[in-house]
Amino acid sequence: MSAEEDDEFEEVANILRGRTAVDAELRPAIEALEARLGQPVVALTCGSMNSVAGHGVPGVEVPTIAAWVRGAAPDHERRLQADAVFDQIVAEFGPWRWRQFTARALRVGNLPSSRARRIAALAGIEYTTDPILGGLGYFDEEATTRVMAAIPQERWDQFRDDWGASVWTVAVNADLHSVSVFVHTATQVAQLRQTPRWYEWERQLRALIAEEDEFGSTSITPVNIALKSRESFESDYQGNWSYYWY
Numbered sequence: 001m002s003a004e005e006d007d008e009f010e011e012v013a014n015i016l017r018g019r020t021a022v023d024a025e026l027r028p029a030i031e032a033l034e035a036r037l038g039q040p041v042v043a044l045t046c047g048s049m050n051s052v053a054g055h056g057v058p059g060v061e062v063p064t065i066a067a068w069v070r071g072a073a074p075d076h077e078r079r080l081q082a083d084a085v086f087d088q089i090v091a092e093f094g095p096w097r098w099r100q101f102t103a104r105a106l107r108v109g110n111l112p113s114s115r116a117r118r119i120a121a122l123a124g125i126e127y128t129t130d131p132i133l134g135g136l137g138y139f140d141e142e143a144t145t146r147v148m149a150a151i152p153q154e155r156w157d158q159f160r161d162d163w164g165a166s167v168w169t170v171a172v173n174a175d176l177h178s179v180s181v182f183v184h185t186a187t188q189v190a191q192l193r194q195t196p197r198w199y200e201w202e203r204q205l206r207a208l209i210a211e212e213d214e215f216g217s218t219s220i221t222p223v224n225i226a227l228k229s230r231e232s233f234e235s236d237y238q239g240n241w242s243y244y245w246y
Helices: 003-017 024-037 076-092 098-108 113-123 139-150 153-163 186-193 196-212 230-236 241-245
Strands: 043-051 060-069 133-138 167-173 178-183 224-229
Touching: 003 043, 003 133, 003 139, 024 043, 024 060, 024 076, 076 133, 133 139, 139 196, 153 167, 153 196, 167 241, 178 186, 178 196, 178 230, 186 196, 186 224, 196 224, 224 230
Parallel strands: 060 133, 178 224
Antiparallel strands: 043 060, 167 178
């Protein structure tokens, strides 16, 4: 997540925390989006992205609007369909205009100064024909990633140490919302699955995750916890973490 995207996430988080309110003048736009998308919209945020042309041609700064929703993110195909609907809605809001939206966002005064300066610069450009990119922001999906990333590796390593020599390592991939507990052999995996011990380990891992879960997002976008063996990691994935995760 870039610094600008992080700012947008915190903007939505502060609305959910009750620290800031959705601007009343944006409410009609949000209600129109909710009607077309068929799900509640928590907030609208504005930003920008660099559209890279490639082949040595410099990219251009493109304005973006994100509609943040809660709930489980759809699969890839349905996500593309939802983004297409939102792009269409953004295009239909021609009279609403990028300049007007950014002006409203800037007047709310909740934006970090670095992003406010970038948006203010973009807002000074007439986007009469240029596209505005729209997309949905899935709050709970991103929040779960942030929960996982917030837990230092030492906390995971402490489980390894507490559970004894049978555990090789506890591996975490925040982006994939996954934790893998590795024991040494496939035989150990099979044996552990037949005992309450593994389920107690899983309970402890989920308790740690819950400590960081401010918004209850991991109950919506769950974390996958798996029991694996070092044997399979080395034979099936050539001992390569990139092969294992991706």
